[in-house]
Amino acid sequence: MGNLSLGFWVTAFFLLGSLIDAADGSIHEYKDEGFVKIANARYFYGGAEGLYASEFLGVDASSATTPPLKGNSFIRFDDVSFVRSKDSARKQNSTQASAGLVEAILFEAKQHDRVSGSFFKTENMCCTPKLADAGSCNLGEVMISADPNDPEWPKRIPTFFKKGEEEVKMSPEAVIINKTGWYTVYFTTCDEDMDGTVVRGRSVWKNLGGYLRGETTPLVKFYGLMLLAYAMLGLVWFPRVALYWKDGIQLHSHVSLVIA
Template identity: 40%
Template sequence: MVSNNRDREFICLSSYDLIGNGYFQKLTFVVIIYFSCFSITQVGASIHEYQNQSFFRRSNSFFFHGGSEGLYASNLHLEENHLNGKSFIRFESITFQRTKESAEKKNDMQQKTGLVEAIIVEVKDRENIGGSYLHSAAICCTPDLSKQGSCNVGEVIIHQDPNHPYSPQRIQTFFEGKNEETTMVLQTIEINRTGMYYLYFMFCDPELTSTTISGRTVEKSRRLSSRKDGTTNDIFRANVSSIPWPWSIQYWKDIIQLQYHITAVIGLGMCEMALWYFEYANFNATGSRPMGITLWAVTITAVKKTVSRLLLLVVSMGYGVVRPTLGGVIFKVLLLGLTYFVFSEALGLVENLGNINDLTGKARLFLVLPVSLLDACFIIWIFSALSQTLEKLQIRRSMAKFALYRRYAYCEEMGDELEEEGISLTSSSVLLAGESTAKLERKASNADLFRLGGEELEEDKRE
């Protein structure tokens, strides 16, 4: 099942640019493609594989977390043998292996000599597992609780809500005689209520302490969860990112160097969306996430986010329009960018590389904080530099450049409200030049617009 969890890019285009340069027709075409993507049939399933993995002790029980998935309720109006539109959790070749010492302690004539339970529970029903409703900290049933008639000794305590009898659900698997291995019966549990579901494997017998689990489970939703449904959005974003390309190619002789950097960021964004699309499509088809394509997608995403933030920072400092170089501050800018790339790459790998569960582990928390702090550093530095640039231009009475940066600051604030991201901030700077120049020379062509940027740069060099 594909997640998604992605940053939105917003491209700021004025209505004059859309209609006057044929972009209205291109945008209409992209919108048609976007809506046509909803007709694509997607099969979303996650495959959780276990290879001789151990159980962990909690209270008086031993448990293994088999996975967590956001699942939509099955469509009740389908035929029984029709899988599309159904949500389920299927147990395939699940095998439990106990130690030889544990098996030899049992009587060969006994039919049931050890119990392992698979428990499916919705997140909001987690309190129904364990003895909390009996005012007990125990998870497994004790002799005292059994005497009260609340549970059976050796089983996990489960409180069944009469209003929601389908959660939690338990599936029991027994060891027989002195057998060291037992296999879970192949079965499918249908999901009839939308929610986030946990799968646990648990046992209460201390003699099964070193038991391991192998096999796999398939968790399928009738449609992808909101976190993983990224394929349609990626197609839309890639198409929207392609809108400025014809304009840049048409006036490639007239654009300034800064706009080449902007085009590079847009190109990175298109590559990023393409990689994530194929990663998600593969995930939907196979239920697994190969390391190669995920690593490339995460790396391109980290590069694009870093370059777009650096580009916004240097533009706010006036590079390419107000000042030809950054001087000694370039080392601080590169250091901040390198640090951000490292932490952003690490966070992306933790969130996506081989991760199938809808909920990530605690390691993510240790990386979210530094990435958030670095984002805050970028924001503070960007607005501080932009304020200084505006003040400097006002003192110099460079009104054309001042109008350009004032409009740029306004568009930057609008981008923050939607979600601060590279393409929104970079592509807006191209159009800001067009809007500010239109105020000065309303009859000027687009080629004149780009030449104005070059002339202003030369003027600044003379200053």
Template identity: 35%
Template sequence: MSIMKLIAASSTALLLFLCFIIAIEASVHDYKSQKFISKGNSFVVYGGSEGIYAPSTDFPGDSFIRFEKITLQRPKSASNSSSRVHAILFEVDDRETIGGSAYGGQRAVCCTQDLAKLGVCKQGEIIHRQSTKNPDWPQVLGVSLEVDESEATFSSRSVQITKTGMYSLYFIHCDPSLKDVVVVGKTIWKNPTGYLPGRMAPLMKFYGFMSLAFVILGIFWFGQYARFWKEVIPLQNCITLVITLGMFEMAFWYFDYGEFNKNGVRPIGITVWAVTFGTIRRTVSRLIILTVSMGYGVVRPTLGGITSKVIMLGATFFLATEVLELVENVGTISDLSGKARLFLVLPVALLDAFFILWIFNSLSATLNKLQARRMMAKLDIYRKFTNALVVAVVVSVGWICYELYFKANDAFNEHWQNAWIIPAGWQVLSFSVLFVICILWTPSQNTTRYAYSGEEDFDKDVTLTLIKPAPIPSDDIRSSDTRPLQGSNGLFNDDQEEEKTA
């Protein structure tokens, strides 16, 4: 009955996946009383960064950044002076056109007295110059806060994007007396295909393909499960759970990006569900691999005294991963935000390393005992399982090295168009490991030969005797050998012969 519920739920997810329609609009950055922060000799508010594609035959539509009702507000008590605030919009290749330095000194955004003497700029203004590669860029918009004015509003306008690139927006001023000024309003960033930031746009299509891959795997697995349901072992029930979680996770991620693309705002509810399903799937997958490595359900009925330790490790991994994923994804809009803090990444990495060490240590012990007891069918499947895990770990290490190399050589996100490959690679690797496990433990009429049988005492130590013991003599032989050795007076016959001789 439970399997029918799983199939029905999976079918519902597939139906929603096929019926979901993507609308094309843009990404919304809200500024809710954002305060200016001191950076060098200037004061800035970060307005956002996104990769934007220019319209083309591959990406038809409009690309723009729209300013809507962006207002500067300050308290009445601080309105006794006038000053100017700028909004600077630039592409990452033009970052050197913002700011300058006198005589090779420290780079400054606001014009200094030395630069003013050189005639480069006027003291107190923002230093910028036109790009040689991209005419009319950077875009600099300004608004003045006059004396006795507590508010000033940028004029609403749209900046058309004609070059594909990573664009950034900063609100900047050079007047320390404006320390209490805040920014209120929003900007809308539109790609030709919708609201999704350029780095995230390919992931929507990727999760669509991953949803389809999980559905195909689920159809195969559920078909075999229903066909040989009488032969199913507990391990295969766990694999069924992981497949179902994966189907829902991929579907929720697809819906998450689709809703983001439609409204320009990250849907918190769908994102939380996607993150939670993904975290549960990863936790359960690791626990299954660990318990299988220990021989649970295959060569031993329970985990014994270490059950609580396994559960504790799984719970800790779930909490650490859930927090990390929520910080990285919930509410994330900009292509440059969503970088989790180091203290959130480290616990997950350490727990993963502990999982790997425990898994391979358990596998080594299980393989040795299987070989000693000559359980050849189970030994063969465990060897294949071990080889698959070794390959997965090697690929994981290689992918980590590639990710570190990619990020080290992309400090300014100039390679944002390829950044989606990093999270996609981890998803593909996870699916590949699950696929191999499904192949090794596919439900069949011979499944029970891999299950634990009561005759096996796997936890009992196995000792190998180097010297073959002599066979135990039968009762007839033992009695015949005993009679001639002992006389009526209790002495051996040899001793009697010695006495006669003497």
């Protein structure tokens, strides 16, 4: 019976380990990673996950710092901060409303064309003076066209550097997910003086069932069935091993000799 119990717990340990690995995937860490220049913007890819819609759809979908955990899916920004160079902090033009602005852009896969210039038929990500004069967007910000079916999305969360400030911390917001889909986060800046800026911290992506990725959540039942199957196999196998342990030792001795 001792061998039987040992086999059961060893099996459970390895299966639990596989679940823990999947859970780690819902936390995206940023370790002083730099922004990449694309068109007239600088951006950093913050991650993407499949998320299920929250059960309590009556909850306000706007950002909340402490959303209820149970029954809600959300993306939360934990201790995310942006660090720029001393030269960038010194050159900040305080007369521009968007000076020192870094935006967190969140969107669902179907809204991809509504972020940056695709919707406005331009290759730029940031609003241009021409489009700003036409009232299509705000100069110094990433161009976003609201989804008519969900006017609050794509969503942007602004963070401003003060003049002379080298590091700024993003507000610890959590965006509640009210629609099932594949969500992406970008950190972007349209300020040309922000070259060399890095991001640090992490974002936490929570699904209905916990911190598993949306695409791996259905596998929980599979792993449960596999655990049951291994337990049943252990009930049959380990008593046989205990019964013929002498033959087993002899067999393993021969195998070890061949390997050596």
